[in-house]
Amino acid sequence: MNYELFIAKRIIAGKKYKNSISSPIIKIAITAIALGIIIMLIAVATGLGLQYKIRDKMAGFKGHIQIVNYDNNNSEVSTTPVKKDEEFYPKFKNISGIKNIQVFANKGGILRTKTDFEGIIFKGVSTDYDWSFFKEYLVEGVVPNFNKSRTREVLLSETVANRLQLKLNDTILATFLKTSTSKLPSNKKYIISGIYNSGFAQFDKSVMIGDIREVQKINKWTENEVGGFEVLIDDFNTIDAIGEEIYREIGVTLNKKTIVETYQNVFEWIKLFDNNVWFIIAIMIVIAGINMITALLVLILERVQMIGILKALGSYDTSIRKIFLYNASYLILKGLFWGNIIGLSIIFIQHYFKVITLNPETYYVTTMPVYISFSAIILLNIGTLLLCFLMLIIPSFIITKIQPSKSIKFA
Numbered sequence: 417m418n419y420e421l422f423i424a425k426r427i428i429a430g431k432k433y434k435n436s437i438s439s440p441i442i443k444i445a446i447t448a449i450a451l452g453i454i455i456m457l458i459a460v461a462t463g464l465g466l467q468y469k470i471r472d473k474m475a476g477f478k479g480h481i482q483i484v485n486y487d488n489n490n491s492e493v494s495t496t497p498v499k500k501d502e503e504f505y506p507k508f509k510n511i512s513g514i515k516n517i518q519v520f521a522n523k524g525g526i527l528r529t530k531t532d533f534e535g536i537i538f539k540g541v542s543t544d545y546d547w548s549f550f551k552e553y554l555v556e557g558v559v560p561n562f563n564k565s566r567t568r569e570v571l572l573s574e575t576v577a578n579r580l581q582l583k584l585n586d587t588i589l590a591t592f593l594k595t596s597t598s599k600l601p602s603n604k605k606y607i608i609s610g611i612y613n614s615g616f617a618q619f620d621k622s623v624m625i626g627d628i629r630e631v632q633k634i635n636k637w638t639e640n641e642v643g644g645f646e647v648l649i650d651d652f653n654t655i656d657a658i659g660e661e662i663y664r665e666i667g668v669t670l671n672k673k674t675i676v677e678t679y680q681n682v683f684e685w686i687k688l689f690d691n692n693v694w695f696i697i698a699i700m701i702v703i704a705g706i707n708m709i710t711a712l713l714v715l716i717l718e719r720v721q722m723i724g725i726l727k728a729l730g731s732y733d734t735s736i737r738k739i740f741l742y743n744a745s746y747l748i749l750k751g752l753f754w755g756n757i758i759g760l761s762i763i764f765i766q767h768y769f770k771v772i773t774l775n776p777e778t779y780y781v782t783t784m785p786v787y788i789s790f791s792a793i794i795l796l797n798i799g800t801l802l803l804c805f806l807m808l809i810i811p812s813f814i815i816t817k818i819q820p821s822k823s824i825k826f827a
């Protein structure tokens with residue numbers, strides 16, 4: 417680049433425009449870029465956070481994929497048992513991507529106190545159960561210990577405990593519905609070993625976790641009979657593919673149900689988050705681009721005489737356009753820098769301090785979850801930079817319309 421172009425670049429990029437007409441326009445443009453990336457980061461973080469948190473909670477209660485008898489397909493209660501000694505248990509030999517297979521059996525019942533009662537689903541699990549989900553949401557106490565010959569310990573939700581005015585280590589009376597082999601209801605006493613609060617009201621208000629041997633005794637099942645199997649997978653994005661592989665591996669009397677199939681309405685609802693996020697990103701980029709176009713045009717119009725002089729000295733239109741585009745890119749980068757600092761700070765504050773709360777009856781979570789990956793941050797920044805830069809190329813052609821004879825005339 418020749419000396420004249422170097423001086424021109426320094427004039428535009430340096431401090432010379434601080435007191436110029438373009439100064440407030442440039443500040444507005446930088447602010448628009450910063451606000452745009454802040455809103456985009458928050459939109460992506462909250463959208464992904466809600467999706468991941470909701471689906472993780474559903475998998476915590478139901479597993480990613482359930483294998484049950486066809487007779488139990490549309491029932492929350494295990495009515496027809498399946499054999500525990502299936503070929504695929506405890507591990508599928510020909511399917512990868514599976515983290516754990518655990519047995520379960522559900523039984524409908526009623527918890528009673530002297531003054532009140534509450535309907536519950538008693539979920540019986542065994543020693544192969546993955547407790548990582550409930551340990552995360554354990555409010556007090558411990559998870560039940562199934563290594564004993566018999567345990568009456570149960571895990572109860574804080575919602576049910578508060579409704580029945582129960583506390584840790586209290587003994588509760590549970591009445592279970594009659595079975596095909598017993599015409600009388602069954603009464604059992606259990607001890608609350610732990611209280612959890614997942615924030616997923618749909619499950620918190622009804623699910624009690626205990627020993628599967630209790631369900632087997634109530635239903636008059638043998639030790640080899642269970643309600644079904646829950647399959648936990650490593651990558652949620654492979655749930656449909658693994659579900660189909662599992663279906664081909666299991667017996668003809670069994671069926672598989674993914675949580676996506678079981679709770680279609682919920683997953684259709686959370687899919688809408690993606691549309692909202694893309695809409696927000698598009699709007700923010702357009703607004704930021706319009707502000708940058710305005711700033712670029714003001715910079716060009718403010719330096720019409722300088723452009724005319726450069727052209728008179730032999731500079732090409734392309735070289736002069738590059739000067740303005742490079743400096744516009746600098747302004748975009750400056751806005752992106754401050755936007756990332758502020759946006760990521762807001763996300764980290766929400767992640768660690770849970771400032772924004774939500775209604776669990778509507779959103780299935782008590783606080784706004786946030787999740788953002790390094791790749792998402794990079795893509796947002798590169799995408800914003802490139803799209804805004806491309807939007808500036810067309811208005812920069814105004815430089816080719818400036819004639820040295822007319823622009824220098826009033827210098």
